[in-house]
Amino acid sequence: MLTGIRPTKLMHQMKRAGLSKEEIAEELHTVYAVSREKIALLERIVERQLSVIPDLYQLDQGVSIYIGIPFCPTKCAYCTFPAYAINEKDGSVERFLDGLHYEMEETGKWLKDHNIPVTTVYYGGGTPTSITADQMDALYAHMIDVFPNVNSLRELTVEAGRPDTITLDKLKVLKKYKIDRISINPQSFTDETLQAIGRHHSVEETVEKFKLAKAYGLGNINMDLIIGLPNEGVAEMENTLKETKKLGPESLTVHTLSFKRASDMTKNKEKYKVAGREEIGQMMKMTSGWMEEHNYAPYYLYRQKNILGNLENVGYALPARESLYNIIIMEECQTIIGLGCGASSKFVESGTGVITRHANPKNPRAYNERYKEYTHDKIKRLEALFQASPLVKQ
Ligand code: SF4
Structure with missing residues (x-):
């Protein structure tokens, strides 16, 4: 029933409305038909989020920034x-x-002029490390110049998702700018699967780049895994977890494969053989048990349409290694300004929590033609949003 709804956000809303833990559990069970097991999972996640960001409900006076490469x-x-x-x-x-x-x-100037603090910055995409080391260097140097309070950001993340984009020079740049958190995403530790899904990197390369990043002092690495990739079953998942253990990333995001309408996989479904509902359920169970055993606790969760087994995506982390940005975006408790290609902005109205959105174009050609117009549209929206805020200089 809770497809397209953020179950943890629902729980936060009930909590903010003053409902007790028992009342919330009862409503989720009777009105939304959530199983007792999943209610316990939601409770754990919500508690964890509030311990990591105790001021989660007051963050609406600041912003986070997403940058899409x-x-x-x-x-x-x-x-x-x-x-x-x-x-x-x-x-x-x-x-x-x-x-x-x-x-x-332009955005940084507006934020500085209006005294709006930035909580977290997240570089995503695409793959932000697919540009050259010099381009990365220039980008982060510019960020320091133009954004307010860069030195007191709570978190700065760069997705280095594809291991085949990581080089020594780029790692040095990440280190130079004190990037707190990066992602290196294996998705699977079976070479045939990586080939079948068009990743164009090998398992060996994932391991090698992970070790290189650690050797360069990048001490907070996230890895994304996907349950239900083509031709994968329990045995492949077991192997993925076994290999993950050897690396010991600080956090893991476990996705269940979803058939998104515009993907090549969905358009050519007959080419890809995926596990049945029961096996997907087994893999999910095995993964969550493994996380428990290895001290990774769930800290965010979301559901997508057309997801295998009608399951969910869950972010796990070792203690104090949770991604603050992921919590903020999932719980929609703060405005996120999206800059760059395909970046969407979410404007969260203080007090009411009403959300409006704005999307930059996905295609770089369209972006290159109209970025000024998109920038000024967003600034106008920010003006309207923060007009009543006590933080804004009059
Ligand atoms: S899923 Fe693959 S193609 Fe898509 S953004 Fe990530 S690395 Fe790039």
Whole structure:
């Protein structure tokens, strides 16, 4: 029943409305038909979130910033993110970066002028490490110049998702700018699966780049895993968990495969053989048991349409290694300004929690043509949103 609804957000809303733990559990069970087992999971996640961000309900006076870099080395079969092959000419990378620098500068200036603090910054995409080390260096240097309070951000994340984009030079840049948290995403530890989904990197490369990042002092690494990838069953999942254990990332996001409408996988469904509902359930159970055993606790959860086994995606972390940005975006408790390609902004009205959205174009060519207009649209929306805020300089 809770498809397209954030179950943890629902629980937070009930909590904020003053309902007791028992009343919330009863309502979730009787009105929304949530099983007792899943209610216990939601309670755990909500408690964990509030211990990591005790001021979660007061964050609406600040903002977080998402920066979308829309390039990847190749496109994965299940992907619907704005991810354009970096070597093809779908709008030049340099022109895109010029537009992004402009958006950062204008937005940062507005935030500084209005005394609005930034809580977290998250570079996603695409793959933010698919640009060159020099381009990354220039981008982060510019961020420090133009954003307010960069030195007191609570968290700065860069998704280095595809191991095939990670180089020594880029790791040095990440370290130089004190990036707190990166993601290196294996998705699976079976080479045949990686080939079948078009990842174009090997298991060996994931391991090698992970170790390299650790050796360079990047001490908070997240890994994404996917349950139910083509031709994978319990045995492959067991192998993935066994290999994950050897690396010991600080956090893990476990997705269950979803057939998104625009992905290559959905368009060519007959080419991809996936496990049945029962086996998916077994894999999920095995994974959550493994997390428990290895001290990873669940700290955010969301559900998607057309997800295998009608299950959920869950973020797990070792103590104090949770991603604050992930909590903020899931619980929709703060405005997130999206800059760059395919970046969506969510404007959260203080007090009412009413949300309005704005989306930058997904295609770099369209972005390159109209980024100024999109920047100013967002600034107007910010003006309207923060007009009544006591933080705004009059
Ligand atoms: S690396 Fe991520 S963003 Fe890039 S194509 Fe694959 S799934 Fe999409």
